[in-house]
Amino acid sequence: MTKSYTGRLPRKGGSAVELTRRQFFGYSAAGTGAVGVSALGFDIAEATEVKQDLRIDGATVSHSVCPYCAVGCSLLAYTKKGHDGHVELLQIEGDPDSPVNEGTLCPKGATSLELGISRRRVPSPMYRAPGATEWKQVSWDFTLDKLARNIKESRDRTFVATDSDGNTVNRCEGIAFAGGAAFSSEEGYFATKLMRSLGLVHLEQQARV
Numbered sequence: 001m002t003k004s005y006t007g008r009l010p011r012k013g014g015s016a017v018e019l020t021r022r023q024f025f026g027y028s029a030a031g032t033g034a035v036g037v038s039a040l041g042f043d044i045a046e047a048t049e050v051k052q053d054l055r056i057d058g059a060t061v062s063h064s065v066c067p068y069c070a071v072g073c074s075l076l077a078y079t080k081k082g083h084d085g086h087v088e089l090l091q092i093e094g095d096p097d098s099p100v101n102e103g104t105l106c107p108k109g110a111t112s113l114e115l116g117i118s119r120r121r122v123p124s125p126m127y128r129a130p131g132a133t134e135w136k137q138v139s140w141d142f143t144l145d146k147l148a149r150n151i152k153e154s155r156d157r158t159f160v161a162t163d164s165d166g167n168t169v170n171r172c173e174g175i176a177f178a179g180g181a182a183f184s185s186e187e188g189y190f191a192t193k194l195m196r197s198l199g200l201v202h203l204e205q206q207a208r209v
């Protein structure tokens, strides 16, 4: 059972003593090393005992991998079903059994819980039209159509079939592509093939590992 300190402590043999938090810690420090009942009339050792259940007690532990970079640190994700049947993600931490990260995470990986539960996470694509000052939420259909149209227009406009020496090059110089470190090998292979098929020469990758 979880107990919490309320600022009201029992006096031996009867009424209670009201203390502010500051007074409580002051008396606790002064009473360190004292045996048994203190000058205040209560047993410091007994009064300061606080038991807490871990938030992850009884949670399901799932193994996962940090999505942020190619180091591939192992994660433990703790989930628990709430009273309404909804499964809640409670905690993500480094897996101590992993030979990659031995339980540690860099600051980015340590915040990966926020990927799942942050209220500030953007829930849909955002679009700011040319000249507009405000972003607005748009649908994925709108976004994919817009991307396809922009790629087609840029490629048509900047495609180079032959270079200045007359060599056939068939390249698109007006578009660059940056991959994300969260790509799997297969996604990276697919993205590279797709971009090369469009003639892109400027391919980059965020990870520096």
Ligand code: SF4
Pocket: 066, 067, 068, 069, 070, 071, 072, 073, 101, 104, 105, 106, 107, 108, 109, 110
């Ligand atoms: S972002 Fe940090 S925690 Fe995540 S895989 Fe890379 S080094 Fe590990």
